[in-house]
Amino acid sequence: MKSATQIAADVRSGASSAAAELERTLSVIAERNEELNVFLHVDIDGARAAAADVDARIANGDNVGPLAGVPIAIKDNLCQVGIPTTCSSKILEGWRPPYNATVIERIVAAGAVPVGKTNLDEFAMGSSTENSAFGPSRNPLDPTRVPGGSSGGSAAAVASNMTSLSLGSDTGGSIRQPAALCGLVGVKPTYGLVSRYGLIAFASSLDQIGPFSKTVADSALLLEVLAGHDPKDSTSLPEASPSLVAHVNDGVAGQRIGLVRELFDGADESVVTAVRAAAAALREAGAKIVDLSIPELELTLSAYYLIAPAEASSNLARYDGVRYGLRVKADDVTAMMEATRTAGFGAEVKRRIMLGTYALSAGYYDAYYGQALKVRTLTINAFARAYEQVDLLLGATTPSVAFKFGAKTADPMAMYLNDVFTIPTNLAGDPALSVPFTTGEEGLPIGVQLLGPGRSEARLFAAARVLEIADGRP
Amino acid sequence: MSDAISRDEVAKVARLARLILSDTELDIYTEQLGLILEHARDMNSLDLADVIPTAHPFGVTNVVREDVVTPSLDRDTVLAMAPDAQDHRFAVPRILGEAP
Amino acid sequence: MTLPDDWEMVVGLEVHTELLTKSKLFCGCQNHFGSEPNTNICPVCLGLPGSLPVLNREAVDFAMRIGMALHSTIAPSTFHRKNYFYPDQSKDYQISQYDLPINSGGYLDLPDGSRVSIERAHMEEDTGKSTHLGGSGRLAGADSSLVDYNRCGVPLVEIVSGPDIRSSAQARTYAAELRGILIATGASDGRLEEGSMRFDANVSVRRSGQPFGTRCEIKNLNSLRSLQRAIEYEALRQVELLEGGGVVRQETRHWDENLGETSTLRVKEDADDYRYFRDPDLVDLAPDQAWQDRVRAALSPMPAQRRGEVVALLREPSDAQLDAVEVVIDLGLEKYVHAVADASGDAGLAVARVANELAADVDHVANLSTESFVATVLMEQRGELSATQAKTVLGEVLASGGDPHAIAASKGFEQLSADTLGSTVASLIDAHPDEWQRYREGDEKLAQFFIGQVMKLTRGQANGKAVIAELQARR
Structure with missing residues (x-):
């Protein structure tokens, strides 16, 4: 499978054509999509x-x-x-947007060819795609296992060689976790680096769009296209897209990298081993590895599971059957809204809407949402202190390799714990990526996570590239 | 079974969120939300009284656009999305109460 | 109607005003009243999935102007979401300022010298409009409703007064004065009939010296007259209720203009839990000193100051003259009065002509230069034109422009010569000896009689003041 960098070079040079590359993609989709349930819609004509x-x-x-x-x-x-555009929800089934997300405009302007829409956990709430109203996607590396989530379809598209690039969104790990489980590079950029305009909101203060690819360079290539100020998003950083591709091979010599205990404690043995091996590889490449403990990170899961649902409860209020999407008929407007939302949302979405509604409601705001916002402050301060000592942080992306279908669906808390290492950086608004490094049980990939302060994407890519080479992918 | 949230509170939250729960669902959600909220109480182990809450990680202020009119959407396109439309408007069944 | 002795009403007003921006608060759709339904809508104001709001700078400027005019403190502010489900609200939440409004505190001084405190003046977005089908066209009894989102997202400023108002007349004066201020800031057109200003009144009653009673909120009053009547009715209703041993229930009430009474709209419920939280799609707003200074520099004088400047031109103004000044200020036409005063003319006469003739044809004042107005008033003042002739000339200039001297000449409004006036007065004295005798003995009312007779004989060409001078000379 050619990298995106190679495809673009071939297409520009005439060695290949956009049409030929697309037909190859379409043929793999035709071959594997039924089995893997990656694409909800393939826009062949478009x-x-x-x-x-x-x-x-x-x-x-x-x-x-x-x-x-x-x-x-x-x-x-x-x-x-x-x-x-469905968000894998029945409530939006059949809805066709009359406008483009800014990232769509940007990739098309950069010459990319969008081929279709990939499956996800409903409204990006989940870690396995098992919450999709249209069935789960399967992990191309082992179809009895989940691809991770919520961007599981986008991860599976690249892992199955349908495409070399895909777009995901990451609210608490929804790019990095499936990247880790599918053996890919996945990036959660600095909050505000990529415009959210046209990204259907889950939790607005946490959501970021980012790339999936097989190689570090491809993710850097795509992120350069995605990034940069957008006047349609008030939370878009007021600056031009950073130079990333040019820095991919900068290496880590002289960099101080913190190995954070709270970012791998409790993970499976194979994952801990991989993280330690990654630290060794970075040291080998000239980085100084510092053992760190950031105890505040232990509270971030709790804070996240109040903040994200609180914002979601409001963001998802608009699905009321009045203007677009599903309507279930009833005699009065309130009953119509209730019937529509009850039929249109799946169990996890309902759970989070109720959790968020409760966390914001009179009498509980201070105890839950207010308290979570304070933990968010502590998290931001704790990361800032760490970045006074080191340039980057290293940890695990997930506690385990890809798990089997149904392994965690009975217990929401068990599923939520899958995000424990990825959530902290969303709360802080800082960038992080997952890069494959070694394999674990049954040869399944393991992802290690690199984290940095705001706008440190170039450094993250350089460190990830070091691990990519060390893992035998020169 | 956690006591973090009662069955009645879950029922009230469902009403606020415009969701209908069966009795069985009410039981299940009461238990599940209780466990999650129970876990959230570990935040109370810290003295957070003097901590300033952060609602947003984005530090930029005063983001404004100029007062310029831009094209609106085509009405037919928009109304074609509507579950029900009449007289160029979105149609809804009767509204029982005034807006708060 | 007044409240029984020893009862007092306590009123606070919440005034919503739409801002005169070109585009909406958070998107580029046109902010325009009266467009075809659902033609001014886009992904943002329609709340389409994935859309995001971006704040309109001009709306912030207008909000600050309002705050400055009301002596508020302009402070760093945030936008919150007020969450409630309602079909006219495209996102099922309203973006509004909550605990940190752009303007807090302040006051408004009324012409009678009383002061009403301002608690806050914050920005928020308007909702769409519903049309109800079946029943009587009102919400109650309708079979279904149709929603137009053109108004959804139109910028509003809500001005909340303290509970300082003590009579329905004072409430009306406050609302009128505030309307004048909003127009003077350029933030609002003040068009009540188009709903660009709407009033909610919080009314309670108490026996003098007692703590505040339970209040009711009367929603969506859209004229000054309704505001005053509704408050009057509601306060009396509460007094009667309390005197009859009842209790006032906290609720929202509707004013029926035709029936002249308020009725229960909705009772405050536990379900009114709006779950306010900071809107994560918007950033903090903290206009720096330079921004504030720029806005302040562009602020025109407020009605109170302008009124004071006109009144200062009048010697011992009568109540009628003060009312006329009110009209002048309300229409923003005081430049005509100042121009006359600057030309050492009679400001009182100028006020009267503006409040009557110009006010009657306010759509055409652009046809009338201050020079033409001054010229006309001076001609009248000097007796070269009678009052009737001056009004005719002004009417003509307003209708189609032109030079007042030329118009007066073309109409044959020549000055009545002193000789002609003298002989006319002499002949009238001869014809009415009894009236003349009574006038000489001090019955001033008869001056009007003689003026009327002179006017009749001269077909309005005489000048009233000149007639009085002639009469007095012969007295």
């Missing part, structure tokens, strides 16, 4: 038109951008004009 457009522009001598002719999979919580 993708062919987009590829033909790229090829025509190249024939015309136009500069077609860094993603020329690269097929890309889109998580189905990103709005694309005229393309069914």
